[in-house]
Structures are given as structure tokens and as C-alpha cells.
Amino acid sequence: MSWLWMLLAVILVVFDLPNSKSSSFTADLFENWSKQYGKTYPSRQEKQFRLSVFEDNYDYVTKLNSLANSTYTLSLNAFADLTHHEFKARYLGGFSASANNLITLNGGSSSVGASCSVGKIDIPSSLDWRKKGAVTNVKDQGSCGACWAFSATGAIEGINEIVTGSLVSLSEQELIDCDRSYNNGCGGGLMDYVYEFVQKNGGIDTEQDYPFKAGEGNCNSNKLKRRIVTIDGYKDVPANNEQELLQAVVKQPVSVGVCGSERAFQLYSGGIFTGPCSTSLDHAVLIVGYDSKNGVDYWIVKNSWGRSWGINGYIYMVRNTGNSAGVCGINKMASYPTKSSPNPPPAPPPGPAKCDLFSSCSGGETCCCSWQLLGLCLTWKCCELESAVCCKDRLHCCPRDYPICDTNRNLCFKRMGNSTLVKQLHNGGLSGKFGDWSSLLANWNF
Numbered sequence: 035m036s037w038l039w040m041l042l043a044v045i046l047v048v049f050d051l052p053n054s055k056s057s058s059f060t061a062d063l064f065e066n067w068s069k070q071y072g073k074t075y076p077s078r079q080e081k082q083f084r085l086s087v088f089e090d091n092y093d094y095v096t097k098l099n100s101l102a103n104s105t106y107t108l109s110l111n112a113f114a115d116l117t118h119h120e121f122k123a124r125y126l127g128g129f130s131a132s133a134n135n136l137i138t139l140n141g142g143s144s145s146v147g148a149s150c151s152v153g154k155i156d157i158p159s160s161l162d163w164r165k166k167g168a169v170t171n172v173k174d175q176g177s178c179g180a181c182w183a184f185s186a187t188g189a190i191e192g193i194n195e196i197v198t199g200s201l202v203s204l205s206e207q208e209l210i211d212c213d214r215s216y217n218n219g220c221g222g223g224l225m226d227y228v229y230e231f232v233q234k235n236g237g238i239d240t241e242q243d244y245p246f247k248a249g250e251g252n253c254n255s256n257k258l259k260r261r262i263v264t265i266d267g268y269k270d271v272p273a274n275n276e277q278e279l280l281q282a283v284v285k286q287p288v289s290v291g292v293c294g295s296e297r298a299f300q301l302y303s304g305g306i307f308t309g310p311c312s313t314s315l316d317h318a319v320l321i322v323g324y325d326s327k328n329g330v331d332y333w334i335v336k337n338s339w340g341r342s343w344g345i346n347g348y349i350y351m352v353r354n355t356g357n358s359a360g361v362c363g364i365n366k367m368a369s370y371p372t373k374s375s376p377n378p379p380p381a382p383p384p385g386p387a388k389c390d391l392f393s394s395c396s397g398g399e400t401c402c403c404s405w406q407l408l409g410l411c412l413t414w415k416c417c418e419l420e421s422a423v424c425c426k427d428r429l430h431c432c433p434r435d436y437p438i439c440d441t442n443r444n445l446c447f448k449r450m451g452n453s454t455l456v457k458q459l460h461n462g463g464l465s466g467k468f469g470d471w472s473s474l475l476a477n478w479n480f
């Protein structure tokens with residue numbers, strides 16, 4: 035529906051109807067917008083504040099969209115109730131391209147700059163890896179600053195499809211939880227560290243098996259061992275070399291850092307983004323192709339802010355600007371994983387879990403002791419969850435992620451932060467396993 039607002043916005047500008055200062059129009063618009071994006075606010079005051087932020091964004095969007103020479107448009111998207119300051123705090127800064135990081139990085143095992151093929155490869159006039167099936171659906175990082183993980187999985191998904199012919203969505207959560215040597219979960223990271231980590235670990239698990247939780251958790255060591263997709267190394271595109279960046283994109287989707295903290299980036303909705311934009315990198319995205327329109331060349335860039343941002347989650351960013359860093363610094367820090375080896379064969383289903391000499395549970399289950407005497411377990415039961423936590427009542431078990439049993443209320447909890455705050459299992463996005471509680475009881479043969 036954003037086109038409708040755009041239309042309304044244009045009509046407003048053209049006919050100079052009352053703007054947000056006479057707020058019944060924007061209040062009405064805000065109501066519709068809240069409905070569309072499912073926004074509710076805990077208090078009247080908060081709602082009032084959000085309305086005022088929305089009105090401010092409305093003014094900004096209307097003003098920019100009325101510029102005759104602008105090549106891009108803005109809209110009141112899902113971020114339209116956030117101040118620019120809030121937006122930056124919540125969605126940016128996940129890309130830590132500091133000098134320190136770079137020093138460590140160049141000490142890594144990458145071969146920097148592949149230049150033997152310069153000028154040798156054919157450069158088509160346009161290219162879209164999405165049309166070749168090498169790009170997964172746009173993901174949503176939520177307010178976890180792990181753009182680096184999304185950019186890196188996107189690049190690995192791409193090269194994996196190009197080499198093996200199968201498109202597999204890969205796990206950012208594994209990177210957030212387990213790749214902790216240099217990267218810092220929702221606090222930021224770099225794609226090259228991911229490539230080093232995945233290479234060293236011997237592969238990475240799928241999105242489906244280790245899904246994104248929009249927060250940090252403990253590394254699941256079983257899933258860490260599920261090495262579904264491998265890479266053989268990575269390469270850095272020489273900084274500020276747009277020609278080499280283009281050659282890299284011709285071969286595969288490429289990870290890049292950009293400055294994503296311009297206000298116009300927050301509310302971008304379409305067209306070719308030309309800035310103005312700083313070149314200090316604070317966000318990571320993925321170039322998945324390039325094209326030109328009316329003589330303006332642009333990159334096709336996949337973001338990780340969900341499908342409601344930009345063009346179904348994508349942004350077109352101008353290229354060949356003559357500025358060596360590129361728009362928003364996009365030429366400054368590009369890299370991509372390399373792959374020539376096939377992926378490992380699928381692992382056999384987990385073998386039976388042995389409880390003691392005489393009893394075992396099937397693979398993917400956990401042994402829980404149901405009758406203990408003098409410290410010895412005499413009877414075992416099987417919990418149908420893998421690596422589960424056995425509850426003290428000896429009747430129930432909880433999934434590993436939600437390890438606190440509340441057997442009176444039939445719930446499993448998890449601690450959040452440093453307080454006594456607890457989270458209820460069925461709000462935790464546990465992918466259907468909560469339904470197991472009752473079946474669990476039945477399976478325990480009592």
C-alpha cells in the first residue's frame with residue numbers, strides 16, 4: 035500500500051493541502067499505518083510520541099519525494115515511527131570496520147586481491163543473481179546488529195548455489211552464537227571473519243536447522259558439527275576499485291560494507307539511491323547484481339531488514355559515480371568466499387543415545403532418569419528432544435534453549451539478561467516443539 039501514501043503525499047505537495055501541522059490527516063494516516071504494520075503501543079503517551087515522530091518522518095518523506103531531480107523515493111515504511119537516532123542505534127553499527135579489525139584480518143589466510151584475471155572475463159551489461167537462483171529470500175535481522183552474519187551467509191549461499199546447483203539458506207544464528215573469536219554477535223562483526231570461521235569449522239549449518247532468534251544464545255555444539263555447506267577460502271576485493279568489484283560480482287554475489295545511517299536509507303522505498311551519503315562503513319549488505327536505467331548505472335543490493343523495506347527488501351545503489359569509495363563507501367570493503375570442493379555427504383541420522391549399559395533412547399532423544407536410588411539410576415525414560423534438560427519431577431523435560439522447568443504450569447523458561455526476567459516457551463519461537471509437552475507425557479509410559 036505504500037504507493038497509495040506516495041500518491042497522497044504527492045497530491046498534498048502539488049495542491050498544498052494542509053500538512054502535518056493540521057494533524058488530523060497524519061493522525062488518520064498513522065492509524066492506518068499502525069494497522070498495516072501491526073504496531074501497538076503500551077501507553078497513550080508512547081503512542082502520542084510515536085505519532086509525532088511519524089509526522090516528522092512524513093514531512094521528511096514528502097519533502098524529499100517532491101524534489102524534481104531525485105532518482106529515488108522514500109516511504110513511510112515499517113521504520114516510520116522511529117527517530118533517525120533510534121533507528122541508527124537499533125539497526126546500524128553491526129559492521130565493525132575499525133582499523134584494529136583490519137590489521138587482524140590481513141594477518142588471516144586470505145589471498146588478498148585476485149588480479150590475474152583482470153580484463154579477461156566478459157562483463158555483461160547487466161546481471162541479476164536472483165534470476166539465476168543464487169539468492170535466498172530477504173531475511174530480517176530485527177534489532178540484532180548482526181548484518182555482518184547476513185551479508186556473509188548471503189555470499190556463501192550464492193557461491194554454494196553456483197558451484198553445487200542447490201540453493202540452501204544458511205544459519206546466521208550459528209555465526210552469532212559460535213563465531214566468537216573476533217565477531218561479536220548482535221554487537222557487530224566482519225564478513226571475512228565469518229569466512230575464516232566457516233573454513234576452519236569445516237562448514238556451516240542450515241537456517242532451518244539452526245534458525246535465527248534475533249538475539250544471542252549459547253553455541254549449540256551439536257549443530258555446529260552439522261557442516262552442510264563448505265567453503266575453501268575467501269578473497270578481498272582491492273579497496274576503492276570499482277572495476278574489480280564489478281568483475282567479482284560477475285562471478286558471484288559479493289559482501290560489501292556501506293554507510294547505512296543516512297536518514298534517507300531508513301525510509302528508502304525505490305529508485306536508484308544516490309545519496310548524499312557518508313562513506314564511513316557501519317552496515318553490511320550483499321551485492322547480487324547490477325543494471326542501468328535511463329543511463330544511470332546501479333548495483334542491486336540485498337539488505338537484511340525484511341521485505342517491507344526498500345524494493346521488497348532490496349536497494350538499488352548508484353555505481354560509476356567517479357568517486358573511488360563509491361556511494362556510501364560501497365567500494366571500500368568488498369569480499370567473497372571461494373568454493374571449489376563439493377559439500378560433505380549428508381550425515382547419517384544420529385545413532386541411539388546410550389543411557390547406560392542396558393538401556394538406550396533413539397537418536398535425537400535424551401535419556402532422563404525416572405527412578406534413582408542411592409545415586410544410581412535404575413530406570414530411564416526417553417525425552418523426545420535432543421540434548422534436553424530433565425526436570426526434577428522426573429516426569430518432564432525441557433528443550434535445551436529453554437532449560438528452566440516450571441512443572442506446575444507445564445512450561446519451560448529461559449533467563450533473559452541479568453535479571454529474574456523469564457520468557458515463556460510458547461512465545462519463544464521454538465519452531466513447533468512446544469506442542470511436544472503433552473505428547474512427551476504420553477511417550478513417557480507412565
Ligand SMILES: *[C@@H]1O[C@H](CO)[C@@H](O)[C@H](O)[C@H]1NC(C)=O
Binds near residue numbers: 059062063
Ligand atoms: C485510512 O484508511 C481508511 C480505510 O481504508 C481510508 O478511508 C482513509 O482514507 C485512510 N486515511 C488516510 C489518511 O490514508
Ligand SMILES: *[C@@H]1O[C@H](CO)[C@@H](O)[C@H](O)[C@H]1NC(C)=O
Binds near residue numbers: 103
Ligand atoms: C537537486 O536539487 C537540489 C535543489 O535544487 C540541489 O541542492 C541538489 O544538489 C540536486 N541534486 C542533484 C543530485 O542534482
Ligand SMILES: *[C@@H]1O[C@H](CO)[C@@H](O)[C@H](O)[C@H]1NC(C)=O
Binds near residue numbers: 451452453
Ligand atoms: C542488570 O541489572 C541492573 C540492576 O538491576 C540494571 O540496572 C541493568 O540495567 C541490568 N542490565 C541488563 C542488561 O539487564
